[in-house]
Amino acid sequence: MDAGLKRELEAKVNAGERLSREDGIALYECDDLVWLGKLAHQVRTEKNGDRVMFNVNRHLNLTNVCSASCAYCSFQRKPGEKDAYTMRIHEAVEKAKEMEDEQLTELHIVNGLHPTLPWKYYPKVLRELKGALPGVKLKAFTATEIQWFEKISGLPADEILDELIDAGLESLTGGGAEIFDWEVRQHIVDHATHWEDWSRIHRLAHSKGLRTPSTMLYGHIEEPRHRVDHVMRLRELQDETGGFTVFIPLRYQHDFVDSADGKIRNRLQARTKMASPAESLKTFAVSRLMFDNVPHVKCFWVMHGLSVAQLSLNFGVDDLDGSVVEYKITHDADSYGTPNTMHREDLLNLIWDAGFQPVERNTKYEVVREYDKPTPLAERRAVPQQVWA
Numbered sequence: 010m011d012a013g014l015k016r017e018l019e020a021k022v023n024a025g026e027r028l029s030r031e032d033g034i035a036l037y038e039c040d041d042l043v044w045l046g047k048l049a050h051q052v053r054t055e056k057n058g059d060r061v062m063f064n065v066n067r068h069l070n071l072t073n074v075c076s077a078s079c080a081y082c083s084f085q086r087k088p089g090e091k092d093a094y095t096m097r098i099h100e101a102v103e104k105a106k107e108m109e110d111e112q113l114t115e116l117h118i119v120n121g122l123h124p125t126l127p128w129k130y131y132p133k134v135l136r137e138l139k140g141a142l143p144g145v146k147l148k149a150f151t152a153t154e155i156q157w158f159e160k161i162s163g164l165p166a167d168e169i170l171d172e173l174i175d176a177g178l179e180s181l182t183g184g185g186a187e188i189f190d191w192e193v194r195q196h197i198v199d200h201a202t203h204w205e206d207w208s209r210i211h212r213l214a215h216s217k218g219l220r221t222p223s224t225m226l227y228g229h230i231e232e233p234r235h236r237v238d239h240v241m242r243l244r245e246l247q248d249e250t251g252g253f254t255v256f257i258p259l260r261y262q263h264d265f266v267d268s269a270d271g272k273i274r275n276r277l278q279a280r281t282k283m284a285s286p287a288e289s290l291k292t293f294a295v296s297r298l299m300f301d302n303v304p305h306v307k308c309f310w311v312m313h314g315l316s317v318a319q320l321s322l323n324f325g326v327d328d329l330d331g332s333v334v335e336y337k338i339t340h341d342a343d344s345y346g347t348p349n350t351m352h353r354e355d356l357l358n359l360i361w362d363a364g365f366q367p368v369e370r371n372t373k374y375e376v377v378r379e380y381d382k383p384t385p386l387a388e389r390r391a392v393p394q395q396v397w398a
């Protein structure tokens with residue numbers, strides 16, 4: 010990128026002017042990662058200071074049986090496969106209860122589109138979970154699952170959401186978004202929920218007072234222009250509803266050989282590479298600059314590793330997810346050593362070591378607890394620093 014264009018973009022960002030599609034594409038073409046990071050960090054600091062939010066949550070996948078076969082997905086199983094599973098309601102509750110003494114504040118629940126489970130299973134499981142863990146907020150179901158519930162129940166999303174909210178639902182999850190552009194989407198997505206329905210369901214959720222996350226799956230067959238288009242659609246919807254709390258760029262994961270059965274399930278494997286750390290940092294930075302009306306940008310460290318998660322805090326990110334004790338969808342596809350367990354203390358040290366102030370939040374981004382500011386770097390140099398894998 011030439012110096013003139015850099016100055017032009019800096020001036021726009023400094024003036025708080027909204028960046029255009031062309032600006033977004035130009036930012037992705039720029040290889041000056043330090044400059045991109047500086048610009049994104051400026052915006053992130055204006056919005057969130059030196060705070061890094063996190064929450065202590067648990068991911069729960071009630072079933073991995075799915076009627077769809079999305080090309081990138083290594084999680085789904087077909088009925089009868091030997092490691093297909095579906096939890097009974099009491100099993101889900103027992104699993105959640107195991108975490109009680111970790112003071113979790115959120116359960117994050119996503120599932121396959123099970124072909125025969127009745128719709129009533131889902132509000133029932135929420136109700137039981139809420140009864141067993143009343144202090145824990147339930148963030149559950151993608152827009153894809155909500156549309157699936159419409160199909161299996163014959164009810165409109167309006168009634169589905171009302172019943173789920175009555176049973177304890179406090180937020181949808183942001184999944185099912187992948188990349189909205191049809192040029193790419195038709196090759197990677199097998200379920201029926203595309204932009205029109207994904208946005209319809211989130212709009213409806215926002216109108217009922219729920220605030221929801223938004224996501225983007227990147228680093229597969231899409232091009233930077235598709236990422237820009239994706240963010241611009243979400244930005245427009247955010248102008249309308251103001252209901253998105255956060256944007257989460259999710260790094261597509263290669264499917265290594267599944268140790269359980271020796272299979273490679275990801276059908277994009279031969280055509281793709283995973284995004285490099287530099288590409289991930291650029292994606293965080295451009296997302297922060299383009300998505301000017303969303304309060305937070307999150308790094309889901311499970312998909313990036315801890316070093317990139319730390320660096321991302323200087324590239325527009327101000328939110329780390331979370332204390333994840335079990336996360337199946339990524340870890341079925343991950344054999345390069347990302348830990349699958351982080352506890353509160355680990356996260357605090359990770360954030361302090363990166364030079365930021367940790368703030369624990371709940372699902373609604375309300376502050377649960379503010380922690381100390383980090384020790385200034387000059388003072389910390391006397392102490393050996395941890396190397397984060």
Ligand code: SF4
Nearest residue numbers: 075077079082085121
């Ligand atoms: S991404 Fe979701 S809908 Fe698609 S196959 Fe996997 S579990 Fe099913």
